[in-house]
Amino acid sequence: MAKETQWNEQVDVLVVGSGFAGLTAAIEARESGKNVVVIEKMKSAGGNSIISDGGIAAPDTKLQKKWGIEDSAQMMYDDMLKAGLGLNHPRLVHAVVSNARSAFEWTIDTLHVPYLDRVDLFGGHSVARCYTPEGVTGGTILKKMLQRIDELGIPILYSTSFRSIITDAEGRVVGGAVLKEYDYKTDAGIPANIRTRRGILLASGGYGADVVFRSIQDPRLDEKIQTTNKPFATAEVLKSALKIGAASVQLSHIQLGAWSSPDEHGFGHGPLFADYILFQYGMIVDPHTGKRFVNELGDRKQSADAILRIGHPCIGIADDKAVACSGWDLSKAVRKGVVKKFGSMEELAAAYALDAETLHASVDRYNGFVRKGVDDDFRKPIVEEASPIVKAPFYAMRLWPKVHFTMGGLSINERAQVLDFNGNAIDGLYAAGEVAGGVHGASRLGSCAITECIVFGRIAGQNI
Amino acid sequence: MAKETQWNEQVDVLVVGSGFAGLTAAIEARESGKNVVVIEKMKSAGGNSIISDGGIAAPDTKLQKKWGIEDSAQMMYDDMLKAGLGLNHPRLVHAVVSNARSAFEWTIDTLHVPYLDRVDLFGGHSVARCYTPEGVTGGTILKKMLQRIDELGIPILYSTSFRSIITDAEGRVVGGAVLKEYDYKTDAGIPANIRTRRGILLASGGYGADVVFRSIQDPRLDEKIQTTNKPFATAEVLKSALKIGAASVQLSHIQLGAWSSPDEHGFGHGPLFADYILFQYGMIVDPHTGKRFVNELGDRKQSADAILRIGHPCIGIADDKAVACSGWDLSKAVRKGVVKKFGSMEELAAAYALDAETLHASVDRYNGFVRKGVDDDFRKPIVEEASPIVKAPFYAMRLWPKVHFTMGGLSINERAQVLDFNGNAIDGLYAAGEVAGGVHGASRLGSCAITECIVFGRIAGQNI
Missing domain, CATH: 3.50.50.60 (FAD/NAD(P)-binding domain)
Structure with missing residues (x-):
């Protein structure tokens, strides 16, 4: 050549x-x-x-x-x-x-x-x-x-x-x-x-951001999965090296953020709530069952895989005490509509088409684990500052992984x-x-x- | 061309x-x-x-x-x-x-x-x-x-x-x-x-069997890890396709058998004991601690990863009742020295340089889980036919994954x-x-x- x-x-x-x-x-x-x-x-x-x-x-x-x-x-x-x-x-x-x-x-x-x-x-x-x-x-x-x-x-x-x-x-x-x-x-x-x-x-x-390339390696990551990256994060340069015989390593290991919202583009404002408040002090439920399905404090990979497995966005819930204790200002996330604020758990349930009774039972069960300091269902480590989810307003966010x-x-x-x-x-x-x-x-x-x-x-x- | x-x-x-x-x-x-x-x-x-x-x-x-x-x-x-x-x-x-x-x-x-x-x-x-x-x-x-x-x-x-x-x-x-x-x-x-x-x-x-190729994708799988494959299971044909622009998929996903013995070559005779008796009815301990470290009935990937993580072969133990109840004939594995037979738990401990007291405590703890039907430590599902490890002779085998x-x-x-x-x-x-x-x-x-x-x-x- x-x-x-x-x-x-x-x-x-x-x-x-x-x-x-x-x-x-x-x-x-x-x-x-x-x-x-x-x-x-x-x-x-x-x-x-x-x-x-x-x-x-x-x-x-x-x-x-x-x-x-x-x-x-x-x-x-x-x-x-x-x-x-x-x-x-x-x-x-x-x-x-x-x-x-x-x-x-x-x-x-x-x-x-x-x-x-x-x-x-x-x-x-x-x-x-x-x-x-x-x-x-x-x-x-x-x-x-x-x-x-x-x-x-x-x-x-x-x-x-x-x-x-x-x-x-x-x-x-x-x-x-x-x-x-x-x-x-x-x-x-x-x-x-x-x-x-x-x-x-x-x-x-x-x-x-290269949907074709990444979904060869992980077919879950098709165009329905967003990315926190800029759209130009594509594989053409990597492929030019493969073409002359360069070895690829572990192309199928692609990190997903479990803290992201499908209701905004890119990294966005949801992760602040999810990663710093929700995972520690709140709970996540599958809207189809109204029940928890994962240790909210698992690592990025465990959480994202669990959400993809249920196949639809899940709902993260925390109370006012958790938000106050975290010290973070959520006003931007709330203003953008990514994190929503509810006066009661019933309102929250209605907004996400959750069965209110099932949700109540799930929250009560989780609060029991917080009180005794042991999560019998998913072994989430209950952090010292954690308290039961009881105090309105309640904050909620939809979660769906992004590459x-x-x-x-x-x-x-x-x-x-x-x-x-x-x-x-x-x-x-x-x-x-x-x-x-x-x-x-x-x-x-x-x-x-x-x-x-x-x-x-x-x-x-x-x-x- | x-x-x-x-x-x-x-x-x-x-x-x-x-x-x-x-x-x-x-x-x-x-x-x-x-x-x-x-x-x-x-x-x-x-x-x-x-x-x-x-x-x-x-x-x-x-x-x-x-x-x-x-x-x-x-x-x-x-x-x-x-x-x-x-x-x-x-x-x-x-x-x-x-x-x-x-x-x-x-x-x-x-x-x-x-x-x-x-x-x-x-x-x-x-x-x-x-x-x-x-x-x-x-x-x-x-x-x-x-x-x-x-x-x-x-x-x-x-x-x-x-x-x-x-x-x-x-x-x-x-x-x-x-x-x-x-x-x-x-x-x-x-x-x-x-x-x-x-x-x-x-x-x-x-x-x-291609150590260079596989260890690019999973560096744990160097020449110290054996394979159940024939030695000619190498990547040259796969590489010839990559050279003309074929896409590779998930090369880093390499399955290890957790049921294999480092004391024999290839697939061998150990897996019969490990996969059909040990994992269901027996227990595995780390010889450095004398304690269990994994759910023995986890999938291949979980078990193999756990053994690689401790970094040395572990010891699997089952009793005569388990072997009898399984119906399998272990004579070949015993004759080859891959599975060993011991008249007492003390003899077994000595053969693997395990501290006898610690081993006794581990076996007692595990037997307690079998009796109550719940494994508090690793959540191994206790199968119906399982019984405590008590009846001599005891059978043991070293376990170390193979590709x-x-x-x-x-x-x-x-x-x-x-x-x-x-x-x-x-x-x-x-x-x-x-x-x-x-x-x-x-x-x-x-x-x-x-x-x-x-x-x-x-x-x-x-x-x-």
Whole structure:
């Protein structure tokens, strides 16, 4: 292929994607003296990174010490393996946890990202190790990355879509075919070939919004399931690597958010109520039976699978005491109509076509478990601050899973090199971030995605 | 590629693999007037099919009616979806269950396979629907298939290894590159190209014995994990299809047998004790703690995952009453040293370096659950015939999972055509049996593999 190729331009390193992984790699590659170009199919930078909350996990940091939190890379490793059901690739997890602190410090020392003066405990982590940038948005980190990209004079070619990988006779990656002036709606643009002296880094994100691709791997995830991702989170770049013999890893491991509402698009406002109030202090019922069917405090995977199994949205219910005790402001979610407020349990039952008597019986049964501190039905851990659901107004929300993250992707080694199905590195091809697979196994812990992007972005930028 | 190819021979249909799926397809294709060649990399036919127990599942059969068993395709569908955790591709499962009865009858009417006059209930099936050939071995079915192959004059080229798929400029599959006089040990042979007028059927089996390939998908399954498969159950044919753009499905779903012993090779004699006596009537302890750690009657996946999680073989224990009540003859397993017999619980403890006092406490606790009919610790269902573990001699066995079946494979549609990642059929390429994926989802039910092989073998042979 390479022989017949007409090259339009030439660089050391071509970075595909302008999220956290791609920009980090571009910065590191440029700082180690390489000539770099970043391409981005959309009109602006940031991909899904920009809509994240920006939370990044790292062990053994100064902030943890300040707050008296004892942590270690090994503890984070153990937490990730536990969540991943042991399917994580150990060497990749090791790379993440042992470089997480320096990656976090790099965002402070080199990028000057401002963080809130707090350390948060997210679900599945054994200690608080999550740091949140000011504004509670990935946009804060992205802005600082773009500043650094600008200072270093790294060009970002927007509206440029990556189409295929060009290899030479020995199978070495020597360039990429792209479409410039790319129109996302018509999937058309002007073909150009970029020659790469050192290699290509694929940092194109996951396939959460790619219905055809994801439903091959998990047929439950058809067009009836929404996603928290932007609609451009599709698999074409991943597929371009599979085409030249790259190995895929665990493509069928796709994370669903169980905290999402079918009554709004994207991530939305429902998750605040569901994830921070409902699951701890409330209960979920199947509207067809009026009964509970799952431990509300199970992990994301257990809850989402249980809801998909009943086959229709379920109803989450909490009382005023729970909302008050949580300290969260639900006014936005209520205003948007995602969370609804009811003066009585009868009103609530009527709104969701629940049989009022059955619902009463279910609430009474659950309240009994809360009082005695043991859930005989689903073994939900009854948290200390929990109290029976008795005090009006009652809050309710419909729950239906959304695709949130794709754990699977391209097989890489700890140097971020893409591997073939024999486990050999493909010369000149690298991947980092959500397009790569194997770090998170069966299920990703919250706040570990950004850590992965920055750790492997740095590794790729240095090695490529 | 096709243009430059020197063709050595030409057929309508090339079948890769001589297990149940391949031979069935060859018979159907020949009977519908096509000229067929089967290739087999080993020196004799049968692959893993020949070492199976030959059990085949089908609903709504005459044998079921004779024994008064009510069943339906829908019930079998529901059972398969439940075991597969809903990840099965519905259209493929539908194809299996709605053609299962006719596939089973075909083995009787066309092949004259002799079956035992019984219908068995296997784990995870809601009714008895499993039929076992005489001799309780897949060899019985295979012999009849080979007779039919012979009658039809279909050549089987032994010691012929499939290497790559040859496509024309439009991406249509037009032939295959093989190695004749193939030497399995040196992986060498004489290159030849077989042109196919209608297509290639890949029926090469799973990748249970391919350590590199399987451990990319599940890194726990390295060389320390044995397999019940023959050592030639490797992924080269599957990879040849991925190379031309075939989609893979759920490659990371790999079934482990939890009933296997690390003290013997292959399937062995331990599973009879574990699967038919131990799990129902006995208990399993972790030798490091002397305590139980899992519901012994969980499904294959739950049990195997739990044992892998503790990280070392565990000890299964049952008493003489359990063995007697089961009616099974353990003499072979005992003679081989896989199942051991002890005059007292103290002797048993000493043999496995268990603390005798802790073991006594664990057995007492478990016996208490058996007496009251409720397992407070792991919610194992206490079966009616269960009795406390009290009567010497005691039987024990070490348990450590083995790779048994690979649910993942090539993406196919209900016509057995191989699909690309856009869901489009690849012209001229078919797959059936274990090399195809998506039928079983996260976990396969016992006795459904042979049904799948024969159903999709027939479909492929008719459609190709």
